Amino acid sequence: MMHLILGDAELEIVPHPIQGHPAVVKHARIRKKKPSRILLDASYHHQAIRSKYPEEAERRGRPDIVHLFLMNAQESILNKSGLLRVYVHTRNNDVIKIRPETRLPKAYHRFVGLMEHVFQNRYVPDKENPLLYLEKMSLPALAKECGGKIVVLSEHGRKVSLGKYEIPKNVTFIIGGFPSGDFLTNINFADDIISIHSETLMAWVAAYEIIAEYERRYLDELTGGN
Ligand SMILES: C[S@@+](CC[C@H](N)C(=O)[O-])C[C@H]1O[C@@H](n2cnc3c(N)ncnc32)[C@H](O)[C@@H]1O
Structure with missing residues (x-):
């Protein structure tokens, strides 16, 4: 085997510290879900990731x-x-x-x-x-x-x-x-x-x-x- x-x-789910970031809120609204229920996705949330986790912005x-x-x-x-x-x-x-x-x-x-x-x-x-x-x-x-x-x-x-x-x-x-x-x-x-x-x-x-x-x-x- x-x-x-x-x-x-x-x-991961969008981490709590960036759930209120405008990029996350906007994307969650389009998907008709709460920010606390959506996956973190750099394609949509790169600015949010960069604002809080600049050292990890290229990987998360x-x-x-x-x-x-x-x-x-x-x-x-x-x-x-x-x-x-x-x-x-x-x-x-x-x-x-x-x-x-x-x-x-x-x-x-x-x-x-x-x-x-x-x-x-x-x-x-x-x-x-x-x-x-x-x-x-x-x-x-x-x-x-x-x-x-x-x-x-x-x-x-x-x-x-x-x-x-x-x-x-x-x-x-x-x-x-x-x-x-x-x-x-x-x-x-x-x-x-x-x-x-x-x-x-x-x-x-x-x-x-x-x-x-x-x-x-x-x-x-x-x-x-x-
Ligand atoms: C895009 S790479 C991550 C890049 C990272 N710098 C690294 O340490 O490999 C994704 C994964 O693919 C595998 N990988 C990529 N290149 C490899 C190589 N030349 N030999 C063995 N595994 C490799 C590793 O498991 C790596 O963690």
Whole structure:
């Protein structure tokens, strides 16, 4: 089984200190929702983010990264074969666990609505049989729960050739869910920190590289070629 975590993802409800900012209020009004019920989104709230969090203005409010990552991971052959488990861990230590059979909205605005629903209700569609659910957990605790070899992907990691890298059957990969900068969490708990390319990759591209590599190694063996 491969576990794949999007770590320190820039996914959050608009933080309280900027809920009254004009850019947020205007956007919430258009969406007919309270500012306290909408996702922070840099496409609409950049000025608000800059006003209160200038040092983090280039990284916060990026649900689009989470959307593209989940589209790739959930629709992969590996996931359809039942060999992948996917998680989103956020900057606030909210963890969204996603059942493999979950088909997520391809339209971005519908994905945003779904994530807002998860933050508000914790369980989607309901607590008895959730396809997605949210709990509080740190990145090291989640990785430990997933188990196997824990590998963080980072452009600052040890340079490896992915095709020759030792990937055990039970493995947890962590990819950063932010556009720039470093992990907020101290990633020293990992068994290995690796760089798989000389340039910076988008999170969803890094995700698909490792999913495809795991498929090449193990798909036939673990599914009996079916
Ligand atoms: C856009 S990058 C974030 C940029 C950041 N400066 C960093 O430390 O990688 C998003 C994520 O993709 C993965 N990634 C990007 N380039 C990579 C590379 N060359 N090797 C391994 N992982 C990479 C990392 O997990 C990274 O956190």
